[in-house]
Amino acid sequence: MNLLLLEEADFIAADRVVLSDRRLTHMQEVHRSEVGDSLRVGRVDGLLGSAQLLRLEAREAELSVSFEHAPPAKLPLTLILALPRPKMLRRVFQTVATMGVPKVILINSYRVEKSFWQTPFLEPAAIREQLILGLEQARDSVLPEIVIEKRFKPFVEDRLPAIADGTLGLVGHPGEFPACPRAVEQPVTLAIGPEGGWIPYEVDLLRGSGLNPVQLGSRILRVETAVTALLARLF
Amino acid sequence: MNLLLLEEADFIAADRVVLSDRRLTHMQEVHRSEVGDSLRVGRVDGLLGSAQLLRLEAREAELSVSFEHAPPAKLPLTLILALPRPKMLRRVFQTVATMGVPKVILINSYRVEKSFWQTPFLEPAAIREQLILGLEQARDSVLPEIVIEKRFKPFVEDRLPAIADGTLGLVGHPGEFPACPRAVEQPVTLAIGPEGGWIPYEVDLLRGSGLNPVQLGSRILRVETAVTALLARLF
Structure with a gap:
């Protein structure tokens, strides 16, 4: 603290x-x-x-x-995250608050286990508790906004294009894709997949809404590590 | 896995x-x-x-x-880490193995609580267990070397200069220092402090052995997050 x-x-x-x-x-x-x-x-x-x-x-x-x-500036970023497993979710809330992410949208994905949506860690008070811990760590006072969008397709097709508009749209995804850019100058919309990654259909749909796949090398990172590594590289 | x-x-x-x-x-x-x-x-x-x-x-x-x-290449890095608290230590072992760090040297620091050195997580079998989990995550097979150097001054004064020689020597430290460089081309020797940071005397001694302070902004990161963020930015 x-x-x-x-x-x-x-x-x-x-x-x-x-x-x-x-x-x-x-x-x-x-x-x-x-x-x-x-x-x-x-x-x-x-x-x-x-x-x-x-x-x-x-x-x-x-x-x-x-x-x-004034508290430190937030990153110019909207982070879209396939819902991680509950234990990881708590740490991710702390990490995003510490790193200065202003807005996180939690979405479903083929490889998100249905039971993850039942976790008590998604209750507003539980989310807030972890965010506060993350803010205390970073000496920030402004709570990130956490949005839950349980259905992948309607979100990605109908609402994501407006969010990604005017930003650098990226999907973190291992494979034969360009390396994640460094020290970008513009606002970013970044989507990070579940353990096991996005399925090709999801990557296609995200791409259709303006998010292009980028990779961080052959090492597969845990979600929390991927969030930190991608943000440290982008900003 | x-x-x-x-x-x-x-x-x-x-x-x-x-x-x-x-x-x-x-x-x-x-x-x-x-x-x-x-x-x-x-x-x-x-x-x-x-x-x-x-x-x-x-x-x-x-x-x-x-x-x-062959397994994926390791980073050209020696990571020197003030011993983190036991719970964090376990996660850090996983993270360094996942990120491809080939060698970690754990050292003492003024702000490392003495009791941390008593943790069973420092026993070789316990270290190995966490490293294996980190390797499985990243699809790597080569165990990082973990060295324990319990005394700060003899290590930094007598052995660190030879380790840092010919490398880019860096100390992660919040404050009025240059920003951590990005995408470096040469091997790196990087020291990361404890929660609460290095004390000025330690920073001076590290600098005397060839490690120059760099910072990542005003947000104070947990040790595990700092390790990931610094490595993602450097390599």
Whole structure:
């Protein structure tokens, strides 16, 4: 936790917060904070700033806070992701928040197991929890938007063309395709497949909507690693 | 598991193996293999090839195997890593094996908790287990070398200069440093710090041995994400 992210409910006055949850435990056990300490804070979907620890007790802490500067810029990117398996999904939410992805669209794919859509990790509160962890890591305060588009074909045929319009449209896909470009200058729409990859029909449909296949070499990466590697290379 | 990695002990003849462990379970439950199926295989520290499933029973499987082609090239890299916390360490072993890192040197750092050195995940069998998982993911067969150098100063002062000699020496470190270069042509020696980063004294010592600080932007990445992002950008 490189940033203490504050929610509206934490505020007892415009410049005062009281904390009693995992953030308190983290201050006590990891940071070993003491009264008078200064901490980096951010307001969820708001500015970053600093806090001073006024009171630290076993069950709650009180801090005075001020907010001065903007959070880091997001990447100019819409990330389309075939729904990963639940354990991976949680880590991917953290990773996209840390890396600065502003919008993720989760879609179905032939190789996504149907049961994955039942995971409690897709519930809004569970998604938010992982995103907050990722933002705290990166010292960002703005939650990425997570959109669930369960049906592949209607999304790719009907809505993807407008999303990809005016952007560099890419599909991460191993095979005989051009290498993923580096340090691009324009906004990107990037689709990353499931474990086992997209099927050819899906690649064709994505291509028809403006996304062209690119590859990262012969090594097959886990979804989380592929997300990080593609973004590090593109931006 | 995109590749079935075979150990010497699996062979009952030059072209026959019998499997009874997690690889059998994986064939049964994930691949849902059937007799006659063809599978990608590799020999640990040897060639890649293919196998045919001859016999599949509840407790063991027999395959005929042949080995024809070389594993993918490794990156021209020595990765020096401040020892991550145990849970992260396991994932990092998988990630470096997947990404094609040939050699990792784990070192101490001021911000590495002493207790991390006690983890059972540093035992050779535990390291090997994670590396194998990473290799199977990437369809590689050659185990990375993992070296443990517990004392920072003697390693950095006495042995690092010879390792870094003739390579592009880099330290990943957030701050006012040049951006990490992209698509480099020469071999690299790269050091990545612990959570919380290197302390200035360590950065100075690393610099004295030929490693210059570079950064990836203001977002602070978890160690596993930093490894992937730096490698994807460098190579």
